[in-house]
Amino acid sequence: MTQSVNPDAGRSLRVGVIGVGVMGSNHARVFAGLPGAELVGIADPDQRQGDFVARTLGCKAVGDVKDLLDLKVDAVTVAAPTHLHRDIALACIERGVHVMVEKPIASSVEEGREIIAAARRAGVTLMVGHVERFNPAVEAIKEALRNEDILSIAITRVGPFPPRMSNVGVVIDLAVHDIDLIRWFTDSEIVEVQPQLSSAVAEREDIALLQFRTASGVLAHINTNWLTPFKARNVTVATRGKYIMADLLTRQVTECFGFQPDGSYSMRHLSVGHAEPLRSELLGFLRAVRAGTPPPVTGEEGVASLEIATHCLSVRPWAAPKGETKGETKGETKSERQAPRVVAG
C-alpha cells in the first residue's frame, strides 16, 4: 500500500457510518466514544433507524452516501448489506475517504479486488471488519501459539437462524470469520478445501462442515450452522506442545501442556483481557489512518478469506456411487477412490 503521511495527524478525525442496522449502529456507538474521533454523521435510507441512531449519539443523519461525504468525513465504516459494499466503498474511496468495510469485504472476490485496487490508487486506508481477531480470547490464543508448531484447529460457530433475511448462506456469513482465524493463527494460506454443505431449512446453505489444509500442513475444521437453538463459538488448537481450548463467548481460554509419557499433563487458564473487540478494531483502523501504515486486517486478507469461502461453495460435490461404497468403484484403484476430488487452490 502506498500512502502519504497524513499532515493533519494531530487533529480529530471526522468519521461517519454508512448503514446503521445491527452492526453499523455499533460502529457508530463506538466511534462516538473514541478519543481522537468525531462522529460527524451516519447515512441510512431507513429514515427511522437513521434518525434514531443519530439522535441517540448526537450526530447528523442523512439518507445516502453522497450526503455523508458532503459532510467532509475523513474515514467511514461501510456496514450496509454486503451486496452494496463495492459501490459504496468505491464512492468513498473516489472522494479520498479512508474505508473500514464490514466483513465479508464484498459479494465476490472480483468486487473485493476492485475495492483494493481503488484504495491503492487513491492512497487511502482500507481495512476489513474481521472483528473476531480483536476478541480478547482470540488474542490470547494467538499469543499462546507463539513459537508453537500447530497441528490442527477445530472451530465451532453455530446458532439459530438470524432473524433478518440474509442473501448469503452460513459459509459467507459465519465461516468467513473462522477462515480468517485459521489463516491468522497459522500465518499460512489455505491450499485445500473439503466442504460438506446442506440447506436444511433455509434457501441457501445453513449447515457447513468444512475441512482445510494450510500450506504449512495444518489441518483445520469448521463446524457452522444456523440450526442450533443457542449461540456457541468454540476453538481448539493442538500443537506439538499444547492443547488449547477456548470459548469465545465466555472468553475462557485453557491450555493443557507438559505432556508426560504416563499420559499426565498440566492445565492452566490463560489471562484474557476485557476490551470490547469493536473498539480495539476501530482504534486499529484510526491508528493506521493517522500513521499511513497498513491496517490490522488488510483488504488483501479480506479477499483471501472470501476467496476460500467462495471455494467452499463452488467446489464440485462428490459422493461415492450408490451400492459401491464398501468396495472399490469399478475401474478405480483404491488410492484414486480415496483421493479428495474437491481440492481448491
Ligand SMILES: NC(=O)c1ccc[n+]([C@@H]2O[C@H](COP(=O)([O-])OP(=O)(O)OC[C@H]3O[C@@H](n4cnc5c(N)ncnc54)[C@H](O)[C@@H]3O)[C@@H](O)[C@H]2O)c1
Ligand atoms: N463483523 C461481524 O461480526 C458482523 C456481524 C453482523 C454483520 N456484519 C456485516 O455487516 C454488514 C451489515 O449487516 P447487518 O447485520 O448490520 O445488516 P442490517 O440489515 O441490520 O443493517 C444494514 C443497514 O444498511 C442500511 N442500508 C441499506 N441500503 C443502504 C445504502 N444504500 N446506504 C446506506 N445504508 C443502507 C439498511 O437500511 C440497514 O439499516 C454486512 O456486510 C454483514 O456481513 C458483520
